[in-house]
Amino acid sequence: MFAKISNSIKVNRSSEYFRFVIGQKELRLFVLLAAMVAIMAVLKPDTFFTSTNLFNILRQISLITIVAVAQTLVIISGGIDLSVGFNLGLCGIIISYLLDAAFNPALAFFAGISAGLLIGLANGLIITLVKLPPFIVTIGMAYIARGLAFVVTEGFTIRVTNEFVSELANGYVGPIPIMTIIMFVIVVIFSYILNHTPFGMKTKAVGGNIVAAKLSGINTVTHRLKIHVIGGILCGIAGLLMIGRLNAGNPNAGMNYDVDSIAATVVGGTSMNGGEGSILGTLLGSMILGVMRNALVLLKVSMYWQTVVAGAIIIAVCSIDYLTNKNK
Amino acid sequence: MNGEVILRMKNISKTFPGVQALKDVSFDLKKGEVHAIVGENGAGKSTLMKVLGGVHLAEKGEIEINGIPVEIHNPRDALNHKISVIHQEFNLVPTLNVSENIFLGKELTKKLTGSLDKRLMKKRSRELAESLGLNLTNYDAPVRQLSIAQQQLVEIGKALFNETSILVMDEPTSVLTSKETEVLFRLINQFKKEGMAIVYISHRLDEVVTISDRITVLRDGEYITTMDNSEKKASKDEICAHMIGRRIEDYYPERKEDAISDDVILEVKNLTTEGYFEDISFNVRKGEILGFAGLVGAGRTEIMKSIFGESKYDSGEIILDGARKKIKSTTEAIKEGIVLVPEDRKQEGLVLLMSLADNIAIPNTDQITSLGTIVRRKKSNLTNEYVNKLSIRPALINRPIRNFSGGNQQKAVIAKWLATNPRLIILDEPTRGVDVGAKSEIYTIVNSLTEAGVGIVFVSSELTELLGVCDRILVVHEGRITGEFNRTDATEEKIMRAAAGMGNEM
Numbered sequence: 142m143f144a145k146i147s148n149s150i151k152v153n154r155s156s157e158y159f160r161f162v163i164g165q166k167e168l169r170l171f172v173l174l175a176a177m178v179a180i181m182a183v184l185k186p187d188t189f190f191t192s193t194n195l196f197n198i199l200r201q202i203s204l205i206t207i208v209a210v211a212q213t214l215v216i217i218s219g220g221i222d223l224s225v226g227f228n229l230g231l232c233g234i235i236i237s238y239l240l241d242a243a244f245n246p247a248l249a250f251f252a253g254i255s256a257g258l259l260i261g262l263a264n265g266l267i268i269t270l271v272k273l274p275p276f277i278v279t280i281g282m283a284y285i286a287r288g289l290a291f292v293v294t295e296g297f298t299i300r301v302t303n304e305f306v307s308e309l310a311n312g313y314v315g316p317i318p319i320m321t322i323i324m325f326v327i328v329v330i331f332s333y334i335l336n337h338t339p340f341g342m343k344t345k346a347v348g349g350n351i352v353a354a355k356l357s358g359i360n361t362v363t364h365r366l367k368i369h370v371i372g373g374i375l376c377g378i379a380g381l382l383m384i385g386r387l388n389a390g391n392p393n394a395g396m397n398y399d400v401d402s403i404a405a406t407v408v409g410g411t412s413m414n415g416g417e418g419s420i421l422g423t424l425l426g427s428m429i430l431g432v433m434r435n436a437l438v439l440l441k442v443s444m445y446w447q448t449v450v451a452g453a454i455i456i457a458v459c460s461i462d463y464l465t466n467k468n469k
Numbered sequence: 470m471n472g473e474v475i476l477r478m479k480n481i482s483k484t485f486p487g488v489q490a491l492k493d494v495s496f497d498l499k500k501g502e503v504h505a506i507v508g509e510n511g512a513g514k515s516t517l518m519k520v521l522g523g524v525h526l527a528e529k530g531e532i533e534i535n536g537i538p539v540e541i542h543n544p545r546d547a548l549n550h551k552i553s554v555i556h557q558e559f560n561l562v563p564t565l566n567v568s569e570n571i572f573l574g575k576e577l578t579k580k581l582t583g584s585l586d587k588r589l590m591k592k593r594s595r596e597l598a599e600s601l602g603l604n605l606t607n608y609d610a611p612v613r614q615l616s617i618a619q620q621q622l623v624e625i626g627k628a629l630f631n632e633t634s635i636l637v638m639d640e641p642t643s644v645l646t647s648k649e650t651e652v653l654f655r656l657i658n659q660f661k662k663e664g665m666a667i668v669y670i671s672h673r674l675d676e677v678v679t680i681s682d683r684i685t686v687l688r689d690g691e692y693i694t695t696m697d698n699s700e701k702k703a704s705k706d707e708i709c710a711h712m713i714g715r716r717i718e719d720y721y722p723e724r725k726e727d728a729i730s731d732d733v734i735l736e737v738k739n740l741t742t743e744g745y746f747e748d749i750s751f752n753v754r755k756g757e758i759l760g761f762a763g764l765v766g767a768g769r770t771e772i773m774k775s776i777f778g779e780s781k782y783d784s785g786e787i788i789l790d791g792a793r794k795k796i797k798s799t800t801e802a803i804k805e806g807i808v809l810v811p812e813d814r815k816q817e818g819l820v821l822l823m824s825l826a827d828n829i830a831i832p833n834t835d836q837i838t839s840l841g842t843i844v845r846r847k848k849s850n851l852t853n854e855y856v857n858k859l860s861i862r863p864a865l866i867n868r869p870i871r872n873f874s875g876g877n878q879q880k881a882v883i884a885k886w887l888a889t890n891p892r893l894i895i896l897d898e899p900t901r902g903v904d905v906g907a908k909s910e911i912y913t914i915v916n917s918l919t920e921a922g923v924g925i926v927f928v929s930s931e932l933t934e935l936l937g938v939c940d941r942i943l944v945v946h947e948g949r950i951t952g953e954f955n956r957t958d959a960t961e962e963k964i965m966r967a968a969a970g971m972g973n974e975m
Contacts, residue, residue: 338842339834339835342830342834343834346820349822350816350820350821350822353820355779355799356777356809356811357799358800358832
């Protein structure tokens, strides 16, 4: 009998180790992604399965992935942030405006990213102190950010000629887009923080059961503030990259990033209820959506249908995830 | 005819992850009787009734109504068999009014237009409510504005409206004042005369003996015995012995008087929060177990939460080791060595999504972190140490905490705090919903902590437990301390009197 028990514990340990390296959810997503790539490689070997196209996909998903990392952190901590899109839009506008006014570029970048931080802080303060639902606070903040972007630009687009910004968003190191490198660095940093630091553990505790977290001595107010501030900073960085991509500060930039970032997060297996989820999953979710969009273009599906298919895939992936979890 | 068997449950078994909640339990109920089910928390009383009410599906066993085998798969089936269950948490829609609640799902409509006949529904429900003695000034108010007793009457009204022949009441008096309880008992006796069969679940043995005709005892999910109480003279000691399964003296660990030192760890002076508690003063010494008795809602939990820094208090002082402290947050309380094992471990004590190890680690991240990173080996060492100390079973530290039994979950909450090296542990209903074996283990753990010089505040609604475990017992009634008893002179009766606010003749 003892042999049996120790045996079962051993099995458990090795599977645990496996789960430590890559969680089951991530594994499923990875298989799905690999399958999509494989199918497309067969269907369109010349246009899809080329290094140019694949790196192109990676560059296309970089911005949204950075925003989705912010979204994932907020959602795991039990909240939601619908202001990420216009937050990054406003940050970009501020940087463009200051560059256009011949400010010191470093100062302009700092101001833009600080604006992101402040919006995150404002979200966090209202959510934790007034105790309004995050949904309402961040939707209001989205309007404010968008409105401010129009106030600053009076509705016009500001041209961005700064070479550093342009290089950051459009440059390459070898075959790899710099923006993609930035994305990976951010993914690695926050994946590590979430899985291997007290901060990450507390984030999951706050999202999983905020009462128990508070009664365990976690300062839930400051913790949620920090999460929103980090999210705001990431939006600021995304805003900087955005104006580089467009070579312009456009007051409409960032539209749909709120919904798209949530889509990447939930496809990546993060629970909307908070408490569990992973940054690696979000990266995979974002990649799946990116490959899908690219594939639909190459398969010459009309642009309008692409959106319909995207929606269907989001629902399908999440349904599978929900059903497998329910049966557990 | 009264006296006929209306319900027979045979060999019911039900398992939940980690616990066998019911093992071959049989139960029968006659028309016109009140049949009480008693047992400690976790004995299976509520589970048995949830099987009857269609909330849980038994793995094994049969249910017969009027001699005919029936299948109850969901609450609607139960209603169709004229079974109504009034749970501890009411099944009312708080935003709807009395008549909307009573007619919910069975709304009356006007023949001509098919629209709701609100006037008729209101009239009928009003008649029903008044027949139960529920006289409201405003029948249009949402039921959340009614008192708990009034809400209970609305639940009973719903049951009557369904022409219930089997009425199950789960701890109906736990939230009622003694006057409201009298009203309820009058109603129960009236229903009995009309031939209704009533299952009455309670752990207030006085009430059980007063109201019931037969008493069935469950322990650890097993049927123990059924006692006749037609004369209302059943012996409480006998019921108690059946519930615990051994003599009370053997159940609780022996207290060593010399464990208590003269050093006061915590002194509370005139602590007051308006509307919750008033003028609370007491002290806890090193190695002492101080009990807090009282009825649910007496304010004990609020007092404890204030000391732990979770809620603010209006005035008063908290003195730790002779120094006055203003504890403003749980973080500060933990730093001062005060920890709280909360009343509701699932809602307040644990993060159910997380593993056993993570739950223990949350307040102890400092100990397992180097260079800002949680070191897995340190985490598992820390966890294993306390898993062994408290014999948490199974000893799989990466298993999600939700898959552990109630007793082991409670030990996990205690473990997480022991790892912080506390000076004072406040336990709020630490044995609620845990099985008898785990209870006894928890008593032993608490006892051994005092030998290491830790002070314990032990809040419980179970008198036998308080009498068995504590060195000294304070009684709280409506937010005030109304009695203090030493181990030697405390009795159930004295505590009950103080808890009911009847004063004590000391």
